[in-house]
Amino acid sequence: MENDECRMKNEEDNPRDLRERTEEYALRIIRMYASLSKTDRVAQVLGGQVLRSGTSVGANYREACRARSNPEFVSKMGDCLKELDESDYWLVLLVKSGTVSADRMDPLIAETNELIAIFTTSIKTAKKSK
Numbered sequence: 001m002e003n004d005e006c007r008m009k010n011e012e013d014n015p016r017d018l019r020e021r022t023e024e025y026a027l028r029i030i031r032m033y034a035s036l037s038k039t040d041r042v043a044q045v046l047g048g049q050v051l052r053s054g055t056s057v058g059a060n061y062r063e064a065c066r067a068r069s070n071p072e073f074v075s076k077m078g079d080c081l082k083e084l085d086e087s088d089y090w091l092v093l094l095v096k097s098g099t100v101s102a103d104r105m106d107p108l109i110a111e112t113n114e115l116i117a118i119f120t121t122s123i124k125t126a127k128k129s130k
Contacts, residue, residue, distance in 0.1 A: 018061060018118070019058070019061065019062065019065070021115070022057050022058035022061045022080075022115070023058050025054065025057060025058065025111060025112075025115065026054060026055040026057065026058050028108055028111070029050060029051060029054030029055055029087070029108070030051065030055065032047070032050075032100075032105075032108060033047045033048070033050065033051045036099070036100070040099065042097055042099055043094070043099045043100075046090050046093050046094050046097065046099060047090075047094070049086075049090045050087050050090035050091055050094070053083045053084075053086040053087045053090065054083070054087040054090075054112075056083045057080050057083045057084055057087070057115070060076055060077075060079040060080045060083060061076075061077075061080050063076045063079075064076035064077045064079075064080065070126060070129065073126055074123055074126050074127060077119055077122055077123045077126065078123060080119050081116065081119045081120060081123065084112055084115050084116045084119060085116065087112055088109065088112045088113065088116065091105055091108060091109050091112060092109065095109075
């Protein structure tokens, strides 16, 4: 059964279901990685890192929605937040290293930061409702 907190946060804070949004985020990460130069070592290393962290957000979110307790929910949502923060780090490095232009990466970085805000709020709410 889906965690009530997942359902409640989706309805209150985000008109789009977070499952759908985190899945689309993963697909955007996959497409970004696929577009990187296959011969540029920096692009492949940094891209591989963000591919791993960015695609795990949705999987961790699905686990959070099936949490058996509030502490388990908070823990899994924390995992989502850690992966988003790591993804932000790699995306910023792709830009700062000159591997990808800021114009091209800005929308993905903006989505990362919006998701960070949503997950942070959700964790705070869940901690209050112990």
